[in-house]
Amino acid sequence: MVILQLIPELDAGGAERTTIEMAEAVTRAGGRCLVASCGGRLESALLEAGGELIRLDMKSKNPVTLWRNAARLARLIEAEGVQIVHARSRAPAWSGRWAARRTGAAFVTTYHGTYSARTGLKRVYNAVMASGDRVIANSYFIADHVRAEHGVGEDRLRVIPRGVDLDVFDPAAVAPERVAAMRARWGASPGEAVVLLPGRLTRWKGQAFLIEALAGWPSTIRLVCAGDAQGRGAYEDALKAAAEAAGVTLVLPGHESDMAAAYMAADLVVCPSLEPEAFGRTAAEAMAMGAPVIASDHGGAREVVAEGETGWRAAPGDAEAWRNAIAAALALDSQARAALAGRGRARAAALFSKQALQESTLQVYRELLE
Template sequence: MSADSLPLAVLQVLPMLETGGVERGTIEVAEALVRAGFRALVASAGGRLVPELAQLGAEHVALPLASKDPWVMWRNAARLAALIRDRRVAIVHARSRAPAWSALLAARRTGARWVTTYHGTYNEGFPLKRRYNAVMASGERVIAISRFIAEHVTARHGTDPARLRIIPRGVDPGRFDPTAVSGERIVRLARAWRLPDDAPVVLLPGRLTRWKGQEVLIEALARMARTDAVAVLAGDDQGRRGYRAGLEALAERLGLGPRVRIVGDCADMPAALMLADVAVSASIEPEAFGRVVVEAQAMGRPVVATAHGGAAETVSPGETGWLVPPGDAAALAAALDHALALDAAARAALGERARAAVLARYTTERMCAATLEVYRELL
């Protein structure tokens, strides 16, 4: 089959295909592309999700796109341009800054259409950083993953609203379905985490980093009226051993050692959420979207989140969860006590409302359909 007779291709570029929301979204869109009759290509430096991509019928191209070395980025641009020409790529979709600079050059050289997804607020710690970040606002279409991010892009970069498309992240309601999680999976996690029988479980999923608010949760645990709750911090420390040690020391200092579990990465998040009596997003800086909050609501779990960023859009206070000021351990403690005091009927009603809200607005199907509609606009 000649290149001219092949279906049109969309190339997504990102640093690596390890774990995380950006990576998962890339896989989900690639799958939707294949189902819709496109060819789906993903270029990255590789990672544990590459085999999954291949199983979906998409193609992975290994390039050193995690590098921020200017010479490597320049060479990546040439490699991507050759790939675009060779594989008849119609659209290039960048999901991270360093690969985006290479991909932008390649798109300009080849005439491929150009899409970016603005996934975060991106700090500006030194003078040239805003210019470096601006590549994510350069797309012919700029996808913002929340209203919060859309407003940030407009304010920070002066992006024309006509180029912006708000497409919230989504969860798979089949995977995040409380009726689909077996008791065996829940028991397996409870044993692995050495949880005491009948103790209420407060779960904070997220990599171990200060801005995710693990310290705030530990301090809140010490302030709660409920003294038997156990906090589970589920996330990879990604080499931040000093921060992990600090969390352990804080728990010991507050007399909470036996009530704080730092369990590392969790491969079965639906089961973890079913094990939880309440899920927490305690981020002290705004989440661009906050996928954990939506995953918890999809599982019908009570959720407490900080009242900024994407979480302020995905939680209806008192209806699908609670919002508290960022960094406020006392307010978080009060909200957790309130959530744990709900009777069975109130918990069930809140869970039903939360799951219904997710099914209406925040599914992978809706996210992927909206993303493919962006591609079709440009084609």
């Protein structure tokens, strides 16, 4: 099989990681996987996985650029014998759809988010993600949204949760030195409770809300918000000012490449998103690493975190509910924490493995090729 994946950039994020994971799976299955993208820090990971980068401006939403990209992709499809075009974002999906229809290639989309649609024009723009010969939803929450918003039938809709690489996110594979180095980089002293919030710095991810929830906490907590600011310097400055005013010790280390060690270095992992997450990959990764997890009780996180069994779910934006959940998590003794860790890893392995994602997506490709 020859697959062409389309994604704006290869910097960080669940869609980008899934792109690389499918390049690995296609290559292992004896096929070729091309990826049209602007590129980014994950380029080397793509090449190591066996993927081939085609550098194109897949980020632009300019209609002229979209049309030109469609022509470029059509030529690429014909030159390389591409059989399936798989789009993972709206702007490149428009170019990919036109190119696929022009050349007769099959067209697949992965619906990675709810995509706000406040106007009719925006709904039309979003609808391209539901126009594939197969439409992959990365959670049952997203599948319900796609059915309601676009009327996609079960003949085209497939639910494939995002995957966790259980070889990378394996507590036994992380040396204590990596964990100690991570805590030292964060400035955490022995015995100090570290609360980790992984995710890019943007208001809807809940960093500012969590600072508010931790204001006046009776014991010392070091809040680590690990993720790119992505040009949001004003928001980063606002977080620092809010933390100082609230008496919260805040660390903003930027992008962390060794997330397996980061999860182990934390006493608690929180995902306080104010808007529903499509899936909640960081919560699944943290569970795989045996970390206690609290996630907002909406969206795909409800499918990831089993309340009271593998972690907690708290009402989004409810400071009191979050304070109660944080207190319960930090009060766990070593025996209860170990039991929670075992259940969390077992759930991640059973429901959210990278191998399951890869095989399920390959099966979608095989359906279309047959």
